[in-house]
Amino acid sequence: xxxxxxxxxxxxxxxxxxxxxxxxxxxxxxxxxxxxxxxxxxxxxxxxxxxxxxxxxxxxxxxxxxxxxxxxxxxxxxxxxxxxxxxxxxxxxxxxxxxxxxxxxxxxxxxxxx
Amino acid sequence: xxxxxxxxxxxxxxxxxxxxxxxxxxxxxxxxxxxxxxxxxxxxxxxxxxxxxxxxxxxxxxxxxxxxxxxxxxxxxxxxxxxxxxxxxxxxxxxxxxxxxxxxxxxxxxxxxx
Numbered sequence: 001x002x003x004x005x006x007x008x009x010x011x012x013x014x015x016x017x018x019x020x021x022x023x024x025x026x027x028x029x030x031x032x033x034x035x036x037x038x039x040x041x042x043x044x045x046x047x048x049x050x051x052x053x054x055x056x057x058x059x060x061x062x063x064x065x066x067x068x069x070x071x072x073x074x075x076x077x078x079x080x081x082x083x084x085x086x087x088x089x090x091x092x093x094x095x096x097x098x099x100x101x102x103x104x105x106x107x108x109x110x111x112x113x114x
Numbered sequence: 115x116x117x118x119x120x121x122x123x124x125x126x127x128x129x130x131x132x133x134x135x136x137x138x139x140x141x142x143x144x145x146x147x148x149x150x151x152x153x154x155x156x157x158x159x160x161x162x163x164x165x166x167x168x169x170x171x172x173x174x175x176x177x178x179x180x181x182x183x184x185x186x187x188x189x190x191x192x193x194x195x196x197x198x199x200x201x202x203x204x205x206x207x208x209x210x211x212x213x214x215x216x217x218x219x220x221x222x223x224x225x226x227x228x
Contacts, residue, residue, distance in 0.1 A: 031214045042120070042202055042220035043158070050214050059117075059217070090157060094216065101146065101206060103216055105157040 003027075006091050006106035013081050013113055021076045021109050023091030030096035032074040033103065034058075034066065036087040043090065049074055050096075081113045117141050118205050120219035129228050133190040137203030137219055140184065144205035144217075147179060147186045152200045152221070161201075162188070193226040200224070 004025040013019045023032065030051050035043040035058075045058030047066040055066050063085060065077045074093075078085055088110050092103040121136040137147075146165040150158035164170045164177040164186070176189040186205075190197055200221045207215040 031216075033216055035218070040220060043204075043218035045215070045217055048215055056215070058215070092216070094214075096214070102148070102160045102163065103158075103204070105159075108157055 004091060004093055004104050004106045006089075006109050009107060009109060011109060011111050013111070015082060015113055016080050019078050019081055019111070021078075021089055021091075021111070023074045023076070023106060025072055025074075025093045025104075027093065027095070027104075028071055029093035029104075030071070031094045031101075032068065033092040033094075034064070034074065034076045035090045035092065036060065036085075037090060037108075038087050046076065046089075078111075081111075083113050085111065086113045087111060116219070117144075117217045118203055118219040120201075120203050120222050122222075124223035124225060126225045126227060127193050129193060129195060129226055131193050131226075133193045133197065133224055133226070135188040135190075135201050135203070135222050135224070137186040137188075138184055139186065139205045139217075141205065141207060141217070142184070143207045146206040147177070148204040148206065148216075149175075149177060149186075149188045150202040150204060150218075151197075152202060154199075158202055190224075193224075195226050195228055198225050 033048045034046040049055045049068045091106040094101040149161045152158040162177045178187045203219040
């Protein structure tokens with residue numbers, strides 16, 4: 001199906017474990033984003049990517065790693081999960097170059113670190 | 115200072131009233147602005163975008179942009195209980211090394227009571 005999908009939808013992991021959240025989009029959008037959403041903080045940008053092999057830090061990148069070897073995929077890895085990384089994570093994508101570049105969001109991944 | 119700040123909430127208005135949501139931004143490289151609505155447990159969905167100074171109307175919604183004051187607002191006329199949600203303001207950077215960066219505010223919770 002066309003769109004942007006995240007997996008898994010729910011994940012429980014232990015402190016110190018590595019966990020990867022997947023994001024896949026079928027539109028060939030240039031830009032992709034990872035946000036985390038916590039009560040009172042809105043959506044905070046973790047990393048974004050302008051194209052394959054081009055990534056940049058956002059507001060809260062510490063403890064996270066991203067890669068983008070293919071345009072359609074933008075995985076987010078927590079190298080050593082901590083309880084403070086318990087959150088809802090949203091992936092989004094936008095096309096390049098237009099002023100009205102709406103961001104399309106995945107369904108979100110609810111991550112709990114115990 | 116956050117790059118995008120929204121007026122503190124929560125905001126409660128009676129049905130039929132006008133709800134006013136405000137947002138300021140600090141990055142003058144931001145050129146496009148978006149208002150998203152997010153229902154509890156769901157992904158954000160776009161309501162409106164604006165990139166020219168002045169007002170833009172779409173049904174019951176009016177977005178206002180003042181680039182000199184770095185201020186964006188959203189007015190919801192004839193508010194309905196179904197408008198109860200979190201409203202997120204976002205700024206899209208179209209210049210320099212941050213081109214394409216999409217930054218959100220912390221969100222304002224709106225409740226419309228019958």
